[in-house]
Amino acid sequence: MRGNRNILIIPAILAGCLLLVGWTDSWEQVRREAAHIQSIHAQFTQKKQMAILSKPLLSQGQFFFQAPASVRWEYTAPVKSILLMHQGSMKRYINAGGGFTEEAEGRLPAMEMVMQEISAWLRGQFDESRYFTATLVSKPFPRIILTPKEKSFARLIKRIELTPSPQPGVLKAILIVEDEKTTTLFEFRAVQVNQPIPASVFQVPQ
Amino acid sequence: MSRSEAKKIFERPRSHFPKVLIHLLLKPAAALGLIFIAFVMTACSSLPEIKPPGPGLQPILLEWCQSIFPDAPHQFVHAIEARLPDDSRATAMGIVTLDPARGIIHCVIMTIEGFVLFDARYQQAVTVNRAVYPFDSPEFAESMMADIRLVFFPPGKALVTTGVLDKGFPGCRWQTADGLAVDVLLNQRLGWVIRQYDTSDHISRQVRAYALNPEGIPEKIELSHYKFPSYTLKMTLLQVERLPQGDGRLN
Numbered sequence: 001m002r003g004n005r006n007i008l009i010i011p012a013i014l015a016g017c018l019l020l021v022g023w024t025d026s027w028e029q030v031r032r033e034a035a036h037i038q039s040i041h042a043q044f045t046q047k048k049q050m051a052i053l054s055k056p057l058l059s060q061g062q063f064f065f066q067a068p069a070s071v072r073w074e075y076t077a078p079v080k081s082i083l084l085m086h087q088g089s090m091k092r093y094i095n096a097g098g099g100f101t102e103e104a105e106g107r108l109p110a111m112e113m114v115m116q117e118i119s120a121w122l123r124g125q126f127d128e129s130r131y132f133t134a135t136l137v138s139k140p141f142p143r144i145i146l147t148p149k150e151k152s153f154a155r156l157i158k159r160i161e162l163t164p165s166p167q168p169g170v171l172k173a174i175l176i177v178e179d180e181k182t183t184t185l186f187e188f189r190a191v192q193v194n195q196p197i198p199a200s201v202f203q204v205p206q
Numbered sequence: 207m208s209r210s211e212a213k214k215i216f217e218r219p220r221s222h223f224p225k226v227l228i229h230l231l232l233k234p235a236a237a238l239g240l241i242f243i244a245f246v247m248t249a250c251s252s253l254p255e256i257k258p259p260g261p262g263l264q265p266i267l268l269e270w271c272q273s274i275f276p277d278a279p280h281q282f283v284h285a286i287e288a289r290l291p292d293d294s295r296a297t298a299m300g301i302v303t304l305d306p307a308r309g310i311i312h313c314v315i316m317t318i319e320g321f322v323l324f325d326a327r328y329q330q331a332v333t334v335n336r337a338v339y340p341f342d343s344p345e346f347a348e349s350m351m352a353d354i355r356l357v358f359f360p361p362g363k364a365l366v367t368t369g370v371l372d373k374g375f376p377g378c379r380w381q382t383a384d385g386l387a388v389d390v391l392l393n394q395r396l397g398w399v400i401r402q403y404d405t406s407d408h409i410s411r412q413v414r415a416y417a418l419n420p421e422g423i424p425e426k427i428e429l430s431h432y433k434f435p436s437y438t439l440k441m442t443l444l445q446v447e448r449l450p451q452g453d454g455r456l457n
Binding site: 046048050051052053054057059075078079081092094096101103156176178182184 | 281283285287294295296297299301303312314316318319320321322336338440442444445447455
């Protein structure tokens with residue numbers, strides 16, 4: 001797998017993971033819960049930890065999902081950025097101070113692969129992912145552990161851990177482990193499920 | 207003569223500016239920085255003459271030129287907007303940890319989502335810890351470290367001269383170990399420009415630093431690489447930390 005595909009799959013993973021709200025202890029239940037989800041809106045905080053950093057690098061943003069396959073992954077600080085997946089296209093927009101501009105499309109050649117993965121996740125089919133082996137873990141606390149199948153990918157990401165909130169239907173955190181000293185933790189709050197989302201959310205940002 | 211008095215001498219008189227620029231001088235410092243930079247950019251595209259400074263000013267100018275570079279271990283985190291040869295843009299985050307005394311650089315580039323694309327260390331030679339396509343070529347690593355050295359380290363030990371360039375900006379000229387000329391051009395309030403010239407004395411790289419924070423650290427840096435493949439990196443400072451000597455992260 002080439003690196004640019006690896007780059008792309010990160011936001012796709014994040015989008016897909018949020019669709020796992022309501023999962024419990026079996027893949028069948030995950031699929032049943034996923035079938036009921038029409039929309040999600042959540043705020044998130046991203047904490048990047050590396051050995052080189054004395055304190056985590058913090059980012060904030062919000063996430064929208066609308067069935068069947070529209071996603072907006074938006075950073076509000078420190079860099080304003082929006083990743084839009086909508087109607088089969090995937091684009092990133094950056095606001096460097098003069099409004100949003102589209103980022104280089106050269107980084108998006110693996111869109112088909114990403115969309116296939118998302119499509120599977122939308123159906124709760126994490127255990128059928130082409131790129132990850134998914135394991136449901138109950139101890140010491142409930143998690144889904146995603147482990148890359150391809151060696152080239154595993155060199156870049158060791159595993160991804162999904163932690164549900166005690167509140168039913170809400171995902172608490174996603175931890176991406178690149179190595180034991182390099183992690184990215186996404187913590188979610190104010191998660192709203194099946195609330196109406198304006199169509200403009202998935203259109204080109206102004 | 208004190209250093210601040212010397213700097214005032216080199217502050218370009220307003221009366222020399224066109225009226226439109228006098229008007230713009232009333233705008234925020236960032237706008238002033240851009241004007242300064244625009245002046246310097248248009249000054250000359252090849253190695254310009256440096257006129258000798260006044261008596262006794264050479265050591266003051268040298269001290270001033272050297273003061274733009276960190277004199278202790280630091281860590282900088284920047285948002286980076288890259289403008290590529292086809293005029294497309296890409297954005298990333300950059301972490302640079304450096305120890306000027308030991309010539310050590312540790313550089314990490316990651317996506318906004320936090321995925322590490324490039325992680326390398328430099329101490330006389332480049333050691334790449336991790337590099338993801340398209341950042342996985344040795345040429346990229348060497349060029350990245352050369353960019354970082356140009357921004358954060360004094361150009362070399364061989365100072366050629368200090369003085370005033372044809373547009374009236376004070377500065378210093380060094381010669382690198384590779385025999386290349388590097389100019390540092392200064393403005394007390396607005397920032398500085400670093401130019402590296404190739405063997406034909408044409409500008410090959412240029413750093414423009416402006417929007418200085420209260421500590422004198424530029425919140426905006428633009429690095430342009432004029433040789434193929436040409437690119438421009440616009441860096442916005444997100445956080446900076448002075449590190450203690452011997453910090454374990456630099457070992």
